[in-house]
Amino acid sequence: MNAMTLFRLPFSRTAGWKELQQQRIPIPALAWLVVLPMSLLPPLMLYYAGTHYGDDFVTGFAERPWRFITTILFLAELLTFFVMGWLIHAVVNAQEELSIDYHDAYLLAAMAPLPLWSASLVLFVPSLLLNALAVLVALAISCSLIYHGLQGLCRRGDDDMVAQSATYTIMASGVLAWGVLMAVVWAY
Numbered sequence: 001m002n003a004m005t006l007f008r009l010p011f012s013r014t015a016g017w018k019e020l021q022q023q024r025i026p027i028p029a030l031a032w033l034v035v036l037p038m039s040l041l042p043p044l045m046l047y048y049a050g051t052h053y054g055d056d057f058v059t060g061f062a063e064r065p066w067r068f069i070t071t072i073l074f075l076a077e078l079l080t081f082f083v084m085g086w087l088i089h090a091v092v093n094a095q096e097e098l099s100i101d102y103h104d105a106y107l108l109a110a111m112a113p114l115p116l117w118s119a120s121l122v123l124f125v126p127s128l129l130l131n132a133l134a135v136l137v138a139l140a141i142s143c144s145l146i147y148h149g150l151q152g153l154c155r156r157g158d159d160d161m162v163a164q165s166a167t168y169t170i171m172a173s174g175v176l177a178w179g180v181l182m183a184v185v186w187a188y
Contacts, residue, residue, distance in 0.1 A: 009111065010144040017152025020111075021104060030110040031081065038117040039077040043070035045123040053126040072184055077113075080177050084170075085109035088146075091169045097162045098154050108149045112174070115141040139178075143171050 008015035025033075047070045054062030085106035092100040100108075119138035122131050147167040150156065156163045 010115070010141045010148060013148045013151035013156070013158070017149060020107060021153055024103065025107065027085070027103065027106045030106055031078075034110045034114075035078065035081045038114060039074060039081070041117045042077065042120040043074040045120040046070055046073065049123040049126070057126045058128055069184070073181060076181050076184065080181070081106075081109055081113075083177070084112070084174060087173055088170055091173075092150065092154065092166050095162055095166060098150070098156070098166060100150075100154055104153045108146065108153060111149060112142050112145045115139075115145070116178070139175070142174070143167065146170055146174075 005016040005019070009017065047066045049057055050061060050064055050066040050069075085102070085108075088108055089100060089102055089105035092098045092105065115138035116135070119134040122134040125131070147163060150163045150166055151158075151160060154163065
């Protein structure tokens with residue numbers, strides 16, 4: 001699969017989803033080759049920002065125990081992948097009109113946070129406003145990835161209300177989990 005196809009995934013139910021589905025990448029391979037390396041980005045970038053920018057980024061930012069915080073964040077991200085795969089499977093299969101197997105649910109769980117993980121690269125710039133904007137854009141792209149991924153993997157049409165309903169439930173749970181992760185970061 002080429003890079004252009006990957007960039008079209010959040011905007012189309014047909015571009016690349018069937019190809020990804022047909023590759024049948026094993027769940028452990030998804031975890032090792034996609035989730036593990038990409039989930040390292042936010043903790044590494046947060047550690048970099050916390051140790052290099054200090055209070056220039058946010059008041060009180062420098063005094064935080066960044067090694068502990070970033071380790072917890074990394075472990076929580078890995079756990080979230082497995083929980084979200086299970087959740088996607090449960091939510092989608094609870095609908096009479098939709099069905100997804102565990103492989104496709106975990107494929108979607110591995111693809112959906114890619115924009116959020118990539119947005120952490122903006123931490124190279126010590127601007128709270130820019131970083132907040134990058135996270136909001138990444139969150140919107142993640143929502144779109146889930147919606148179009150459900151359409152493509154479950155073979156649904158455009159403007160499918162059942163896929164939209166499942167997307168809302170999955171994203172609400174994902175945003176809640178993301179909020180808990182951010183609360184952990186700011187609590188310490």
